Amino acid sequence: MTPQRKDAARNWEHILTVARELVDEGTPLQLNDVARRAGLGVGTVYRHFPTTEALLETVATPCLEALAGHGEQALTHDDPWQAFADYLTRLVEGQVTDAALVKVAATAEDVLTRTTELKAQILATGAKLLARARDAGTVRPDVRDDDLVPLMCGISYATYVHGANPADRLPTARRYLETLLRGLHA
Amino acid sequence: MTPQRKDAARNWEHILTVARELVDEGTPLQLNDVARRAGLGVGTVYRHFPTTEALLETVATPCLEALAGHGEQALTHDDPWQAFADYLTRLVEGQVTDAALVKVAATAEDVLTRTTELKAQILATGAKLLARARDAGTVRPDVRDDDLVPLMCGISYATYVHGANPADRLPTARRYLETLLRGLHA
DNA sequence: ACACATACGGATGAGCTATCCGTTTCGCGG
DNA sequence: CCGCGAAACGGATAGCTCATCCGTATGTGT
Numbered sequence: 001m002t003p004q005r006k007d008a009a010r011n012w013e014h015i016l017t018v019a020r021e022l023v024d025e026g027t028p029l030q031l032n033d034v035a036r037r038a039g040l041g042v043g044t045v046y047r048h049f050p051t052t053e054a055l056l057e058t059v060a061t062p063c064l065e066a067l068a069g070h071g072e073q074a075l076t077h078d079d080p081w082q083a084f085a086d087y088l089t090r091l092v093e094g095q096v097t098d099a100a101l102v103k104v105a106a107t108a109e110d111v112l113t114r115t116t117e118l119k120a121q122i123l124a125t126g127a128k129l130l131a132r133a134r135d136a137g138t139v140r141p142d143v144r145d146d147d148l149v150p151l152m153c154g155i156s157y158a159t160y161v162h163g164a165n166p167a168d169r170l171p172t173a174r175r176y177l178e179t180l181l182r183g184l185h186a
Numbered sequence: 187m188t189p190q191r192k193d194a195a196r197n198w199e200h201i202l203t204v205a206r207e208l209v210d211e212g213t214p215l216q217l218n219d220v221a222r223r224a225g226l227g228v229g230t231v232y233r234h235f236p237t238t239e240a241l242l243e244t245v246a247t248p249c250l251e252a253l254a255g256h257g258e259q260a261l262t263h264d265d266p267w268q269a270f271a272d273y274l275t276r277l278v279e280g281q282v283t284d285a286a287l288v289k290v291a292a293t294a295e296d297v298l299t300r301t302t303e304l305k306a307q308i309l310a311t312g313a314k315l316l317a318r319a320r321d322a323g324t325v326r327p328d329v330r331d332d333d334l335v336p337l338m339c340g341i342s343y344a345t346y347v348h349g350a351n352p353a354d355r356l357p358t359a360r361r362y363l364e365t366l367l368r369g370l371h372a
Numbered sequence: 373a374c375a376c377a378t379a380c381g382g383a384t385g386a387g388c389t390a391t392c393c394g395t396t397t398c399g400c401g402g
Numbered sequence: 403c404c405g406c407g408a409a410a411c412g413g414a415t416a417g418c419t420c421a422t423c424c425g426t427a428t429g430t431g432t
Contacts, residue, residue, distance in 0.1 A: 005398060005409060032388065041412030046390065106347050142361070146348065151362065154344025161292050162336040175328070176337065183369030191378060191429060218419065227381030232421065 012048050014038050019059050023100045026166070029056060053107070057115040060100040064118040067094050071125030081138035084129045085181050088152065089174070091122075095156035096173040102160075106153050123149060140186050155180060198234050200224050205245050209286045212352070215242060239293070243301040246286040250304040253280050257311030267324035270315045271367055274338065275360070277308075281342035282359040288346075292339050309335060326372050341366060 018038045022029050031052055035045045049055035070090045077083035095101045110116045126148040133139040159173040204224045208215050217238060221231045235241035256276045263269035281287045296302045313331040320327060345359040 007398070008410060011410085030388065031390085035412095042389090043391080043393095043412055044410075047410075050390085052389085108349060140365075143365075147362075150344040150348035153347045154340040154362070157292075157343040158336040158340025161339045162332065163294060176333075176340070179326075179329075179369040180366060181369070183365040183367070193429070194379060197379085216419070217421085221381095228420090229381055229422080229424095230379075233379075236421090238420085 053111045057112045060104040063098050063101050068121045080132040080136040084133040091152045092155050092173050092177050096169045239297045243298045246290040249284050249287050254307045266318040266322040270319040277338045278341050278359050278363050282355050
């Protein structure tokens with residue numbers, strides 16, 4: 001899927017690197033910025049990534065893949081409740097750590113099909129873990145599949161609103177999630 | 187604080203009305219829009235409300251005042267836990283019902299001092315109710331004052347991410363809050 | 373009715389997104 | 403090594419929104 005010509009491939013990588021930097025700095029990711037910091041023309045950036053969202057989703061893809069991977073692992077755990085709780089913890093930690101992930105998670109319409117696939121997979125895994133925990137009687141029966149993502153987004157948003165420098169966010173997010181999990185537990 | 191001249195006062199009201207309409211429609215509140223729909227020049231709108239935030243906060247003020255009022259009432263309730271829970275319910279319901287409130291609540295820096303005052307008051311009431319419930323042993327001791335607003339914002343955000351048309355939001359928000367409250371309860 | 377203050381309106385500029393097309397670079401076959 | 407066609411580059415430019423500024427119009431006290 002990456003371009004054929006060497007320079008194009010190199011630039012693609014470079015743009016992605018710069019974008020990752022900007023996202024990590026907390027900058028709103030403007031394609032002009034990316035172009036300038038990458039030392040490339042605006043046109044080049046736009047050809048590789050037609051919109052800001054496309055770039056953002058591409059930046060977030062590795063993280064989404066990592067989360068999907070963790071989901072696979074979680075399914076192999078013995079304790080249904082612990083597997084469920086661990087998975088949610090991963091999801092929240094990911095979002096709190098990575099600004100790109102938050103935005104991608106909160107968007108209903110994706111521009112990359114890869115993103116849609118990964119989100120679907122993450123959701124499906126969550127649903128399985130939820131079902132397992134519910135069948136084991138460890139999670140309340142009124143929790144629905146499509147509540148999981150919103151709740152995770154809610155927690156990272158709460159953490160964000162709570163303020164504090166990004167460094168201190170993880171403990172806050174864990175605390176909030178812990179509270180939520182107590183509420184979800186049967 | 188409203189302008190002196192009659193036409194100015196009339197326009198001020200008119201702008202506010204139009205802004206309220208736009209917010210209720212879910213439109214992102216652009217001052218150019220407001221001007222056009224109010225049949226006024228852009229300059230006029232900008233003179234009355236120097237920034238989008240100023241207008242937004244003014245739109246939200248009545249709701250904030252209502253919430254502050256509810257807080258006063260809640261303090262007179264007998265059951266500490268119920269008073270606390272009811273208050274949080276009010277806060278969430280407000281945010282879910284009113285798009286202006288969400289944005290104002292989530293912003294740390296206010297442009298209107300009135301907004302800051304009201305938010306401080308709402309926060310202070312929440313802190314009192316929390317302290318009372320904690321002293322009664324009905325709420326977990328590790329919940330902090332400055333967690334309340336973030337958590338409420340988190341719930342309304344979760345509700346928003348969950349999607350569904352605005353009409354169906356209230357039940358979802360109540361469900362989420364219920365879960366959270368179970369987690370907060372000692 | 374006059375004059376001054378106050379307020380209005382829209383032309384204008386600044387910043388960002390996104391496009392388009394002339395120019396440059398790559399890499400393959402001769 | 404050279405030339406050529408395709409692929410990629412770069413930046414000028416159009417469209418859009420936010421915000422300002424100032425000449426003009428309107429309200430208000432004398």
